[in-house]
Amino acid sequence: GGRGKAGNSGEGMDDFVFQITQEEFLEFMFEDLELPNLVKRHLTGTDTFKTVRAGIANEGNPSRINIVRTLRSAHARRIALTGSSRALLREAQKELARLKVEEPDNFTDIQEVEQEIDRLKARINRLPFLDTFDLKYNLLVKQPNPSSKAVMFCLMDVSGSMTQATKDIAKRFFILLYLFLKRNYDRIEVVFIRHHTSAREVDEEEFFYSRETGGTIVSSALKMMQEIMAERYPASDWNIYAAQASDGDNWNDDSPICREILSKQIMPHVQYYTYVEITPREHQALWYEYERIGEAFPDTFAQQQLVSAGDIYPVFRELFQRRLAT
Numbered sequence: 001g002g003r004g005k006a007g008n009s010g011e012g013m014d015d016f017v018f019q020i021t022q023e024e025f026l027e028f029m030f031e032d033l034e035l036p037n038l039v040k041r042h043l044t045g046t047d048t049f050k051t052v053r054a055g056i057a058n059e060g061n062p063s064r065i066n067i068v069r070t071l072r073s074a075h076a077r078r079i080a081l082t083g084s085s086r087a088l089l090r091e092a093q094k095e096l097a098r099l100k101v102e103e104p105d106n107f108t109d110i111q112e113v114e115q116e117i118d119r120l121k122a123r124i125n126r127l128p129f130l131d132t133f134d135l136k137y138n139l140l141v142k143q144p145n146p147s148s149k150a151v152m153f154c155l156m157d158v159s160g161s162m163t164q165a166t167k168d169i170a171k172r173f174f175i176l177l178y179l180f181l182k183r184n185y186d187r188i189e190v191v192f193i194r195h196h197t198s199a200r201e202v203d204e205e206e207f208f209y210s211r212e213t214g215g216t217i218v219s220s221a222l223k224m225m226q227e228i229m230a231e232r233y234p235a236s237d238w239n240i241y242a243a244q245a246s247d248g249d250n251w252n253d254d255s256p257i258c259r260e261i262l263s264k265q266i267m268p269h270v271q272y273y274t275y276v277e278i279t280p281r282e283h284q285a286l287w288y289e290y291e292r293i294g295e296a297f298p299d300t301f302a303q304q305q306l307v308s309a310g311d312i313y314p315v316f317r318e319l320f321q322r323r324l325a326t
Helices: 022-029 067-102 107-126 164-184 204-209 219-232 252-269 285-296 309-320
Strands: 048-057 137-145 150-157 188-195 199-202 239-246 272-278 301-306
Touching: 067 107, 150 164, 150 219, 164 188, 164 204, 164 239, 164 272, 164 309, 188 204, 188 219, 199 219, 219 239, 219 252, 252 272, 252 285, 272 285, 272 309, 285 301, 301 309
Parallel strands: 150 188, 150 239, 239 272, 272 301
Antiparallel strands: 048 137, 188 199
């Protein structure tokens, strides 16, 4: 802001302020991003339907006729339409009984009353026992039965080789992934797995805030993922995704085991698997074993390196960039 007076010296910048909502920010952050291969499995949020009872209808298929409700309706109709005739019939029958007792010789009145009784009975009997109006049918409707779109496995290395800075980068990557999933997909489940020498399935809070640590056996997380897939997420019903973050430091004899588990037990069943290695150093055995997996599954496996926090967003966009339809 200037002082309002002209001058022949000095320089500066005008104040410039704008506001952006959280929704607009996330829209910009996640523009043109998606879970790859989701449409392929036709589970992109479409609902299946189940047939359920939804009351009674006046029209329907004869096979769905409700006999009890139909007879009840017919009975109610007959009562309603013959109510006045039945009342007159009762009065006539009472009168006939009185005449036979008090005036047995009054044949003219007795005959007239008997004729009236016969006429009223005929009127009542002319009413059909069952009318099309009485027919009631069980109403069946299709009720949406939502099917989950996908499940995302988040596997994070929390071993002792992961420094605090490295763990912070891993957590930031997973927070970005979690925001992306929750904003872009209505029905998706997230499975959190932390591992060092052993793996545990944890909730969201423990995944991001627990301080537990230990040695490094990456295969423990992969084994747990495979067990959970087999128990809760059959590949025939679910789109299965996974994101793994580690510094690449693993017990040497374990890296080939990781490749074996991934290539034979996990990759044939997942839609997309991503691995990010957080290290400024040269890659170790785990990275090169995973490269072999990428060669075997080029469309469903991707790996990237993170060196600093500034790499998180560009790498994230590279991993989840929308692919052109082929």
